[in-house]
Amino acid sequence: MILKxxxxxxxxxxxxxGANLKAQTASPRGADSLAPTGHWSAYxxxxxxxxxxxxxxxxxxxTEIDEEKLLGSAQRILATGLxxxxxxxxxxxxxxxxxxxxxxxxxxxxxDKFPSARGxxxxxSFRPLTDKLHAMGLKAGIYSDLGRNSCSQAYSEGPAxxxxxxxxxxxxxxYGHSDQDIRLYFVDWGFDAIxxxxxxxxxxxxxxxxxxxxxxxAFPPLIDQHSLTRSDIPAVRALFWDINQxxxxxxxxxxxxxxxxxxxxxxxxxxxxxxxxxxxTSDDIAxxxxxxxxxxxxxxxxxxxxxxxxxxxxxxxFIGKGDFDANHLTEARSHFTLWAMMNAPLFIGADLRTTPQxxxxxxxxxxxxxxxxxxxxxxxxxxxxxDGFQILxxxxxxxxxxxxxxxxxxxxxxxxxxxxHLKFRTDRAVTLQDLWTGTKSNFTREMKLQVAPRETxxxxxxxxxxxxxxxxxxxxxxxxxxxxxxxxEPQPDPNIYRSIPGWRGTRGIGERPMYxxxxxxxxxxxxxxxxxxxxxxxxxxGLGILANSRLEIRNQGxxxxxxxxxxxxxxxxxxxTVRFFLYGDGKLIASTPPMRRGAPAxxxxxxxxxxxxxxLVARADGVKGNAxxxxxxxxxxxx
Ligand code: GLA
Numbered sequence: 001m002i003l004k005x006x007x008x009x010x011x012x013x014x015x016x017x018g019a020n021l022k023a024q025t026a027s028p029r030g031a032d033s034l035a036p037t038g039h040w041s042a043y044x045x046x047x048x049x050x051x052x053x054x055x056x057x058x059x060x061x062x063t064e065i066d067e068e069k070l071l072g073s074a075q076r077i078l079a080t081g082l083x084x085x086x087x088x089x090x091x092x093x094x095x096x097x098x099x100x101x102x103x104x105x106x107x108x109x110x111x112d113k114f115p116s117a118r119g120x121x122x123x124x125s126f127r128p129l130t131d132k133l134h135a136m137g138l139k140a141g142i143y144s145d146l147g148r149n150s151c152s153q154a155y156s157e158g159p160a161x162x163x164x165x166x167x168x169x170x171x172x173x174x175y176g177h178s179d180q181d182i183r184l185y186f187v188d189w190g191f192d193a194i195x196x197x198x199x200x201x202x203x204x205x206x207x208x209x210x211x212x213x214x215x216x217x218a219f220p221p222l223i224d225q226h227s228l229t230r231s232d233i234p235a236v237r238a239l240f241w242d243i244n245q246x247x248x249x250x251x252x253x254x255x256x257x258x259x260x261x262x263x264x265x266x267x268x269x270x271x272x273x274x275x276x277x278x279x280x281t282s283d284d285i286a287x288x289x290x291x292x293x294x295x296x297x298x299x300x301x302x303x304x305x306x307x308x309x310x311x312x313x314x315x316x317x318f319i320g321k322g323d324f325d326a327n328h329l330t331e332a333r334s335h336f337t338l339w340a341m342m343n344a345p346l347f348i349g350a351d352l353r354t355t356p357q358x359x360x361x362x363x364x365x366x367x368x369x370x371x372x373x374x375x376x377x378x379x380x381x382x383x384x385x386x387d388g389f390q391i392l393x394x395x396x397x398x399x400x401x402x403x404x405x406x407x408x409x410x411x412x413x414x415x416x417x418x419x420x421h422l423k424f425r426t427d428r429a430v431t432l433q434d435l436w437t438g439t440k441s442n443f444t445r446e447m448k449l450q451v452a453p454r455e456t457x458x459x460x461x462x463x464x465x466x467x468x469x470x471x472x473x474x475x476x477x478x479x480x481x482x483x484x485x486x487x488x489e490p491q492p493d494p495n496i497y498r499s500i501p502g503w504r505g506t507r508g509i510g511e512r513p514m515y516x517x518x519x520x521x522x523x524x525x526x527x528x529x530x531x532x533x534x535x536x537x538x539x540x541x542g543l544g545i546l547a548n549s550r551l552e553i554r555n556q557g558x559x560x561x562x563x564x565x566x567x568x569x570x571x572x573x574x575x576x577t578v579r580f581f582l583y584g585d586g587k588l589i590a591s592t593p594p595m596r597r598g599a600p601a602x603x604x605x606x607x608x609x610x611x612x613x614x615x616l617v618a619r620a621d622g623v624k625g626n627a628x629x630x631x632x633x634x635x636x637x638x639x
Contacts, residue, residue, distance in 0.1 A: 408497075
């Protein structure tokens with residue numbers, strides 16, 4: 001009854017809201033970021049419709065990379081069958097360059113380490129190496145920096161494979177040369193991917209030791225990793241945008257991959273998804289359990305920011321060393337499972353020439369690779385959350401769910417997995433297939449499962465969806481893009497595990513969370529990670545976001561959109577009013593009156609037949625103080 005009544009009032013409201021909207025859209029483009037566009041704005045260029053897979057030299061060799069090591073791992077990728085399973089990229093990280101030639105600014109390769117690069121006329125080229133990799137059916141990736149200098153120049157403790165020559169010759173980064181370098185790397189040398197680091201715009205402040213000592217030219221930092229308010233977000237974004245444009249220009253076939261590496265700084269969570277294929281969410285991973293937790297946490301709550309074409313990157317796999325070596329198979333399997341569930345890029349960081357079979361078997365687990373490479377592109381969302389134990393669930397293209405039970409701590413957990421966690425019906429059987437052992441089992445309503453310390457049990461689950469005729473939006477984050485997420489100033493995410501960083505140990509004051517992300521759009525939680533509640537009514541499913549915001553939703557074949565919307569009870573300001581608008585391909589199809597905290601959830605039910613892009617807008621009437629969390633309760637696409 002309520003629904004029917006509301007549809008009528010929504011129609012009446014449309015007229016008023018439509019008039020209002022005309023005034024807003026009449027303003028120049030960009031002036032009103034909440035105005036509907038009718039478009040999907042997340043990154044689609046490049047070739048990362050699925051999370052990229054491959055190998056990267058950094059974790060195994062740091063700067064001491066050479067051709068033998070690289071080709072050794074490339075050959076093993078083929079010989080072990082990993083290439084056939086999807087591991088295609090062979091990426092060179094820092095350490096490959098010798099200098100920037102003064103006469104013409106061309107980058108010169110460290111040819112003593114890459115013999116095939118030695119040119120006849122003294123100008124080394126990577127073309128023979130990329131030709132070789134391509135002939136092996138592989139893809140080749142290279143590494144550079146946004147600034148003038150690279151990370152190893154900023155942080156390396158020894159001289160190993162650092163650029164040489166005068167100060168100007170050692171300026172090997174993209175700054176001031178991005179078009180020239182991208183052309184060289186992609187057109188002349190034939191690379192297929194580039195990782196662009198950010199140390200050059202972060203670590204060379206005028207008062208930094210290496211600048212004061214005369215080694216490097218000062219670069220007033222655009223990124224300040226210790227103070228979120230001091231990063232120049234538009235400037236950082238503009239530098240990446242230039243690279244994005246050069247890549248498109250020099251790769252007309254669209255076969256390229258851009259990896260952003262600014263470690264979750266400069267609020268990259270909110271815009272990296274529009275600029276590149278993968279985007280790092282934290283500082284470097286280390287082969288330590290605690291550090292893996294930090295990197296995992298930096299990406300796991302950002303499911304809505306990952307889609308086919310652009311993925312969260314919690315850094316490369318460190319399986320093969322330390323806590324993830326062959327003596328720690330439980331930890332190594334957990335690390336792999338978590339990365340697979342998060343749709344993280346799967347870049348092996350081990351020296352494959354010496355990697356034991358037990359670890360190769362982990363990289364080669366086809367069931368887990370299939371979760372990572374599932375066509376629907378839904379990053380797992382958190383179905384159960386505590387500090388020590390989590391349950392992650394991921395909706396797969398065929399309607400199955402993948403579920404991972406992750407024991408972060410040192411004691412065995414007697415867990416209970418429920419049909420509710422899976423958003424499956426509690427009165428129907430659920431079947432599970434263990435993706436490490438192959439064992440099958442089934443349950444109705446709930447099932448007890450023991451999870452050993454640091455173990456992640458992972459299953460493919462089949463069952464009857466809670467919604468018989470559709471899917472909640474929080475079950476399909478891959479079709480949701482927070483185009484405008486309402487975050488005005490980036491705030492550090494306090495939910496990230498604070499590990500002892502390997503590079504600093506316990507020097508200094510310890511870790512303070514510095515990865516911006518707090519307040520972003522969330523699946524099944526408010527932007528500040530509370531349960532979703534409108535006027536006392538709880539929603540197990542829904543999207544939480546701040547007003548003012550605009551969510552883009554891709555629709556493939558659904559005919560109805562339903563939701564119950566309102567200001568979330570967690571809003572600090574009870575007087576702030578918010579109106580909710582729903583657009584189909586740019587046209588207003590429903591809206592609500594202004595709502596305050598405490599106003600009962602307003603049901604919305606509209607036809608979206610033949611609508612390709614739905615936009616959900618929450619518009620606050622002038623946010624005065626605290627941003628207002630709003631809830632799109634039970635928001636769903638239905639048939
Ligand atoms: C940074 C990146 C690493 C690696 C190094 C190379 O630290 O985060 O992944 O590329 O630089 O110096």
